Amino acid sequence: MKTQRRNFLKIAAMAVLGWGVRPASEILASGGGTASEGLLFASRHKVHVGPNALTASRWAMVIDTAKLNEKVMEDIVHTCHSIHNVPTIPGNQNIKWIWETHMDHLFLEDLHEYQPEAGAKSALALCNHCDNPPCVRVCPTKATFQREDGIVMMDFHRCIGCRYCMAGCPYGSRSFNFMDPRKHLETTNPDFPTRTKGVVEKCEFCAERLAEGKMPACVEVSEGALAFGDLGDPESEVRKLLAERFSIRRSPTLGTKPCVYYLV
């Protein structure tokens, strides 16, 4: 009797553990996947850095709102979403890495009613890669983590989909895959992984392009509206812009220290 019970408990424990750590099955995660997906099964916590990689002590982005127009913003959003396999999903269970929104939504406390034009103007919203990121603080598995150069990254394979980071982010910068995103992709970029349902994702400052010595895709197509560089380098373009022009950040009073600056 005793040994039987012990054996039963042993088997039950193994079964529970096995269920917990086995790779995603066909039911629990949608199958399929792309050629490069295999690479991403390795933890993203160890980022491969090539010989030409761009490095910085603190990456930051500067957005010149005066240079943004409908066409530039559309190009930016389209480029980012297509190279990162971000699906277009109708409704409010959608995915957004970078998107267009009104200035008065971006800067709730900075605009006032006597500047109607400024409020109605559009600008781009994206992950702020905060110096003090609440999403990293709340993540229970370190699926959201911050690199030494400030980039806040997602490990899609570690995320359990609890969405605590989305409650924690005060900028609405994160999206959750409520459904299988692959069904909503018309074309797939084989150089970047597609995601499965049940994980959170967001902008990663094109960490994969920086590793190859390329600037973020949004910066490349921005026609000079977006600048990207090292805050730790006084000679960098971003530092020069911030010294010359007046800039604001989103909800600075929350203490998250966002690293996306808007020139106004």
Next chain:
Amino acid sequence: MLEKAINGSKVYWGWIAFLLLLMSIGAACYWQQLSHGLTITGMSRDVTWGFYIAQFTFLVGVAASAVMLVIPKYLHNYHKFGKILILGEFNAVAMVILCLLFIVADLGSPQRLMNVLIHPTPNSVLFWDMVVLNGYLLINILVGWVTLESERKQIAPPKWIKFFIYLSIPWAVSIHTVTAFLYCGLPGRGYWLTAVLAARFLASAFAAGPAFLILVTYIAKIFTGFDPGKGVLATLGKTVVYAMCVNLFLLLCEVFTVFYSQIPSHMAHLQYLFVGYHGHGVLVPWMWSAMIMAVVGILILIVPKNREQDNLLIIGCLLIFIGAWIDKGLGMIGGGFVPNPLHEITEYVPSQLELGVSLGIYATGFLVLTILYKVAIGVKQEIE
């Protein structure tokens, strides 16, 4: 002792069969969720936690209520509670199991659940919530089972169990405090960003939990003839009404702070919940019903004579329990997300499949509760 759970009347087996039916409906709905993802819920990019997490938040409170029996019994030697103490502890077991099931149901990738243990992250409150919830579950299983077993043998409980009984007191407080901390440390969510949230959670827990205990004890009395003893439930009713008064007081503190300070991001959520915001207000009738139920419940139970009358005690407890459920199980979590930090309004209403899954989970919890109560009351009646 478990054999007591397999000797029952037709009513007992009918109830078990009914619960199993509800569980299979829930399982079918959950199968849909597994294959299609959380898209089957009413949640969205803006409202990322919904009915599941709200139920978990509410039920943590019902679980913590056991402490309202343990404290009088063990710290104040109020032995009248001895007879229903086991019901409180077994209730805690069932409720914590419900909480854990709701958390798992809410996960987008439940197959990776163990990542929380494989990559323990002490800076996340969710990690600590897992620790305190599982700890409370184990403590209550241990204390409940050991004391019941010694009661059956009619011997004094072993001395070492005292340690766990005393441990269960701060632990009960911890489960709801840590659950409140899940919410109240988040920047940009004005409705939750308040130090009084943990206190409010505890107050509503100590109202809703004992109210639930009173109600199930009456149900047990009807079906098994179990007699908790004279005046025991009336005394517990006193806890319910005092705790609900504190809960309402804390809510008023919140309303004062928010509206006297006039900070828009903090006012918006209460406006959304109670008067509607920019034409949106699905929760307005619910929230006012909750308030009315709470106030009427208090008015009934605050009168000592009313607590002595079974019918009035039951009605009062029902009103307070449902009021607290609406406040926490609907308003607290949904209302915290609307409007979102970008001041956009996306409302949330749970979907049918989401409610189906929840129904199945509730049925599972009640199955555990029924079996544990069957055993506990069976033992009590055997020794009498």
